[in-house]
Amino acid sequence: MLSRLASQRLIEVRQAFRLSAQHIDGPDNNPDLPWEFSEANKTKVKGILSHYPSNYKQSAVIPLLDLAQQQHGGWLPVSAMNAVAKVVGVAPIRVYEVATFYSMFNRSKVGKYHLLVCGTTPCMICGSREIEGALLKHLGVERN
Known part of the structure; x- marks a missing residue:
């Protein structure tokens, strides 16, 4: 179960990285x-x-x-x-x-404050996505 969760998180990170590495004029x-x-x-x-x-x-x-x-x-x-x-x-x-x-x-405009949440596999297994979600909800903002 844990290995499946870790591999699923890794796939999410790779997909997010592919999208963030592309530039559109x-x-x-x-x-x-x-x-x-x-x-x-x-x-x-x-x-x-x-x-x-x-x-x-x-x-x-x-x-x-x-x-x-x-x-x-x-x-x-x-x-x-x-x-x-x-x-x-x-x-x-x-x-x-x-x-x-x-x-x-x-590589794109950022707001006055810039928060980064660790996205490495160990951090994701320990709940960094949930922490990020709670921050976004509390601040009332969307992920950039």
Whole structure:
């Protein structure tokens, strides 16, 4: 019974991940929108890149994505990810891979407060879905 529950939860997680990893262009999130670092952040970009040898600029992807997310109000549009790819000299897909792998990067708009509930298999077996449901019900919000 427990193994069946665990495998069912794992299937749910995989399906949710597949859906969350897809990007659909929208009016406020598409590659055609112009995006660049602000003048203040361009200085920070130079500082971040100075920590890495010139042939390892791609190692700065995570701090640059974090800076872009902070600049853009807590989420990363595709155009910002493309700007980061251009700065470090890699194909945009390499930056998308990083942004989709780490849960700290939000690829869609988030509210003023952002709550994360652990979605790993051990947490799900211990009831994280039920905790998430109780939070959603108590706050009167829907899952994003």
